[in-house]
Amino acid sequence: MVTIHDKYRVLQENLKALGSVAVAFSSGVDSTFLLKAAQEALGDKVIAVTASSCSFPKRELEEAKAFCEKNGIRQIIVESEELDIDGFRQNPKNRCYLCKHELFEKIWEIAKENGMNAVAEGSNMDDNGDYRPGLIAVKELGVSSPLRQAELSKAEIRELSKEMGLPTWDKQSFACLSSRFVYGETINEKKLGMVDKAEQLLLDMGFHQVRVRIHGNIARIEVLPGEIARIVEEENRTQIASKLKEYGFDYVTLDLLGYRTGSMNETLEDKEIKK
Numbered sequence: 001m002v003t004i005h006d007k008y009r010v011l012q013e014n015l016k017a018l019g020s021v022a023v024a025f026s027s028g029v030d031s032t033f034l035l036k037a038a039q040e041a042l043g044d045k046v047i048a049v050t051a052s053s054c055s056f057p058k059r060e061l062e063e064a065k066a067f068c069e070k071n072g073i074r075q076i077i078v079e080s081e082e083l084d085i086d087g088f089r090q091n092p093k094n095r096c097y098l099c100k101h102e103l104f105e106k107i108w109e110i111a112k113e114n115g116m117n118a119v120a121e122g123s124n125m126d127d128n129g130d131y132r133p134g135l136i137a138v139k140e141l142g143v144s145s146p147l148r149q150a151e152l153s154k155a156e157i158r159e160l161s162k163e164m165g166l167p168t169w170d171k172q173s174f175a176c177l178s179s180r181f182v183y184g185e186t187i188n189e190k191k192l193g194m195v196d197k198a199e200q201l202l203l204d205m206g207f208h209q210v211r212v213r214i215h216g217n218i219a220r221i222e223v224l225p226g227e228i229a230r231i232v233e234e235e236n237r238t239q240i241a242s243k244l245k246e247y248g249f250d251y252v253t254l255d256l257l258g259y260r261t262g263s264m265n266e267t268l269e270d271k272e273i274k275k
Contacts, residue, residue, distance in 0.1 A: 002151075004152070004156045004159060004160055007150045007151060007152050007156065008037070008150070008152075008160055010149075010150045010151075011037055011041075011146055011147065011149075011150040011152065012037065012040065012041045014144075014146050014149055014150060015037060015038050015041035015042060015120075015146055016041045016042065018042070018117055018118040018120070018144065019042075019045065019117045019118070020042060020045035020046070020115065020116045020117045020118070021038055021042065021045070021046055021047075021111075021116055021117065021118045021119065021120050021144070022046075022047050022048075022049050022107055022108075022110060022111035022114065022116040022118070022119050022120070023035045023038055023046060023047070023048050023049065023119075023120050023121075023122075024049055024051075024103070024104070024107055024119065024120070024121045024122070024143075025048035025049060025050050025064055025068070025075070026050065026051075026056070026060060026064065026122075026174070027050070027060050027061075027063040027064035027067060027168070028060075028122070028168065028171070028173070028174050029154070029157060029158060029161065029168045029169070029171050029173065030122035030123070030124055030147060030154070030157055031121070031122035032067060032161070032166055032167075032168040033122070033147075033157050033160065033161045033164075033166060033168070034120060034121075034122045034146060034147055035048055035067075035073065036071065036164060036166060037146075038120065038146075039071065039073055044074075045116075046073065046074075047073070047074045047075070047076060047110075047111075047114055047116060048064070048068050048073050048074070048075040048076070049075075049076050049077075049078060049107045049110055049111075050064045050065075050075060050076070050077050050078070051077075051078055051079075051080035051103055051106075052077050052078070052079055052080065053079070053080050053081050053082055053083075053176075054081065054082075054083065054177075054189050054192050054193075055082055055083075055176040055177040055178045055187075055192055056176060056177070057177065057196050057199075057200070059200070060174065061077075065077075067167075076110055076114075078106050078107070078110060080099075080102065080103050080106060082098075082099045082102070082176075082178060082187075083187065083188070083189065085098050085099065085102050086098075088178075088187070089186055089187050089188065090184070090186060091178070091181050091182075091183055091184055091185055091186060091187050092183070092184075093133070093183050094133045095133075095178060095183075096132065096133045096134035096179075097133035097134055097136050097137050099134065099176070099178070100133075100134035100135075100137035100138065101137035101140070101141065104119060104121075104137060104138065104141045104143050105141065107119050107143075108141065108143075118144050119141075119142075119143045119144065120143065120144040120145070120146055121138055121143050121144070121145055122145075122147055123135060123138070123145050123147065123148055124147045124148060124152055124153060124154055124157055125147075125148055125151055125152060125153045125154075126153055126154045127148070128148070131265045154173075158170065172203075172208055172209045172210070173209065173261065175261075177192050177195050177196055177199075178192070180195045180211060180212060180213050180214050181213075181214055182213070182214070182215050185214070185215070185216070190248070191214055191248075193247075194214070194219075194244075194247045194248045194249065195212050195214055197247045198212040198219060198221075198243075198244050198247055198249070199211070199212050201240065201243050201244075202221070202223070202240070205236065205239075205240075207223050207224075207227055207230075207231065208223075208224060208227065209223065209224050209259045210222065210223055210259065211259055212244075213255075214249075217248070217249055217250040217251065218249065218250065218251045218252075218253060219244050219249040219251070219252045219253065220253050220254075220255050221240070221252070221253065221254050221255060222255045222257075222258060222259040222260070223254075223258060223259055224258055224259050225257075225258035225259075228254070228256070228258060231254065232254065240252065
């Protein structure tokens, strides 16, 4: 039987085989684990590259900086403004491809400038089961996916992260704020800011895994099923509704199915595009 520690050994071997690597680092569960594993495998032959944009909350950027500083990892922050990419604002179904292609081209440039042999990103085995157009860009640009290569799942990454003492082992899953928009709805700075403030409010109130999906000026809130009862308590319900209206939403709704990854992909009718 293959254990998670067997998989971790495979991960270490694969990372060592790269020789040196630039890790796309967002401070999320997966990229933090990958970056630390790369440091253990390659020492100072690792750099972290973090993209700064309006779809990346400031709290995540600050966490990324703090982690690299604490662990002695050299970090390079690159400006990667998705809204400047041709076609991105229109939010097509391949939005993530457009973003990742532009981002990884920049990371490759940084990697080469700094003498790194490879670029690595943190997708895991769970990402194989959803519509992930960004992985097409990963493949096209020759970016390594060490966690998928070692067949590590999200749950296994969390377990190993806990063993390693990483602060992200129980951190909420995160995706860029542009993923909160229904396909075809124009993405702009104002609405990205509305979503960011709304999700920060829920996190500050102690909700653990949140999404505020945006449909026009309607907010569709997703929290863990076990926290639905708490969010509809009178004091919480009225505070959330009042604040989100203050942020610019006209209507505030709660998704009774609760949080789930890729809920915007449920609207895709073309089954081929979801492969």
